Amino acid sequence: WKRGLDLLCEAWAAAAPPQARLTIGGCEREAGLAWLARRGVSAPAGVEWAGSLPRAEWLGRVGRARVFVNASRREDHGIAQLEALAVGTPLVTVPSEGPFEALPIARRLAPALVASEVSAPALAAALRVGLAFADATYAERAAAALEPYRRARVLATVRDDVLPALGLS
Numbered sequence: 001w002k003r004g005l006d007l008l009c010e011a012w013a014a015a016a017p018p019q020a021r022l023t024i025g026g027c028e029r030e031a032g033l034a035w036l037a038r039r040g041v042s043a044p045a046g047v048e049w050a051g052s053l054p055r056a057e058w059l060g061r062v063g064r065a066r067v068f069v070n071a072s073r074r075e076d077h078g079i080a081q082l083e084a085l086a087v088g089t090p091l092v093t094v095p096s097e098g099p100f101e102a103l104p105i106a107r108r109l110a111p112a113l114v115a116s117e118v119s120a121p122a123l124a125a126a127l128r129v130g131l132a133f134a135d136a137t138y139a140e141r142a143a144a145a146l147e148p149y150r151r152a153r154v155l156a157t158v159r160d161d162v163l164p165a166l167g168l169s
Contacts, residue, residue: 004071005032006039007094010120011071013044015127023065025050025058026080063087067130073118075100085109086146088139092130094118105145109138 005027012022022044024032029049036043050061062068068084070093075081081102084091091106094115107114112129115122147153163169 003073004094004096004118005035006041007073007118007120007123008069008071009036009041009044009047011069011123011127012047013042014120014124015131016044016046017131019046020131021046021048022069023048023050023061025053025061027051059083059087062089065089067092067113067127067133069123069127069130070094070096070102071123072096074098075103078102081106082146082149085142088142090130090133090135090138092123092126094123094126101149105142109141109145110135 005024008022008024016022024047027049028051032049033043053061062080062084065084066089068081068089068091070078070081070091072094073096075096075098078096078100081091081093081100082105085102085105090110090113091102092113092115093103093106095103095118097118103114110133113126113133115126
């Protein structure tokens with residue numbers, strides 16, 4: 001969360017409509033506010049600090065969200081973003097560095113929801129588009145794009161490609 005909490009809060013302050021709520025998961029309020037203070041950024045209005053949640057509750061919240069926003073400067077894989085896509089929640093994101101698996105999927109599904117750069121103004125622009133986003137096919141297209149990541153598909157790849165390549169078939 002430290003990797004982009006400041007960008008997220010600055011973008012939300014610039015783009016969110018009045019009375020909108022931003023739920024920040026995986027970060028306790030006190031720690032988040034302390035991090036923001038060190039970065040010279042204030043928490044915007046409407047922030048709810050959800051902290052760490054049980055997986056089922058997390059996925060439920062993500063599934064009910066209007067958008068899922070990623071502001072990470074670096075993403076090692078992007079599990080949370082893939083989870084958002086898996087439940088059909090539009091992904092608004094910066095183009096984080098690293099092996100960010102969800103980024104090319106997000107670009108294919110809705111390029112306007114991917115910020116042009118890793119900055120608060122660019123994320124705010126993508127967030128404005130995301131908050132107005134209405135594509136009835138998004139969830140279905142996201143589910144199709146995630147097919148290679150599904151358990152059955154991964155197991156089949158290991159069985160049919162990886163094990164034979166290792167001489168273990």
